[in-house]
Amino acid sequence: MKNSFKEDVEKALAFHGHLCSGQCIGVKMARLGLELLGPEVEENRRRLYVYVECDRCPADAIMAVTGAHVGKRTFKFKDFGKIAATFVDAETGTAFRILRKNRRHPAEGEDMISFYENLPDEEIFQVQRVSVDLRPCDMKGPLVEAQICQRCGEEVTDSRHVVKDGTVLCKACAGEGYYKIL
Ligand SMILES: [Zn+2]
Ligand SMILES: [Zn+2]
Structure with a gap:
């Protein structure tokens, strides 16, 4: 890895x-996601897409460290309420899902950064080889x-859009809306 844990x-x-x-967990x-995908992806982040399954603290850390952004379409937020993320190499299709399986906290007074730096990945994470259906309409580039x-x-x-009984609908009109027009 180019950066040290502390730098990240x-x-x-x-x-x-x-x-x-x-x-610390997000970092x-x-x-780990970058390491699993290998140096080619680390050096060419344009190949990287990240799916993050929570909108809490780790999501920001993953964004900051990977450089994946919503506006670049490389950061996909999935509202699953799980401390989990999938790292995809768009060029090869290789993808790893990393799930935080155990909670581990530093002891009272222990340095948080070095605690997490030294914590073995396999103690808190479960890694799965997965495949992700990354379609052209999910990737950067023209509309x-x-x-x-x-x-x-x-x-x-x-x-x-959604097609219901032959009618083209937006997701809000199809019943997935989060707002009500007043
Ligand atoms: Zn926080
Ligand atoms: Zn609509």
Whole structure:
């Protein structure tokens, strides 16, 4: 790895705003993910896509360490409520899902950063070889398609529309909405 654990924690801290165990776990996960995918991906982050299954502290650390961003489409947030992330090499399709299987905390007064740095990965993480269906409409590059929702008239890009009984709908109109218009 190019950066030391401490350097990556500092990077995460600058982005997240405070040091917490979630930052250390996220940094550890990101480093393990990059290590598993190998040096070619570490040096060419354009190949890297990351799926993160929680919107808590570790998500920020994973973003900061990997450089994956929502706006670049390389960071996919899945609201599963799990401390887990999948690291994908878009060029080869190789993918590893890393799950935090055990909670481990430093003892009272122990240095948090060195505790997590020295904690063996296999003590807190479970690693799975997985395959991820990364479609052209999920990747960076030009817009794949744009459809108009036949109920609200709003435009839906990148194949995020739904077809119900032959009608093109946006996800909100299809019942997946998170807001109500007042
Ligand atoms: Zn935090
Ligand atoms: Zn709609």
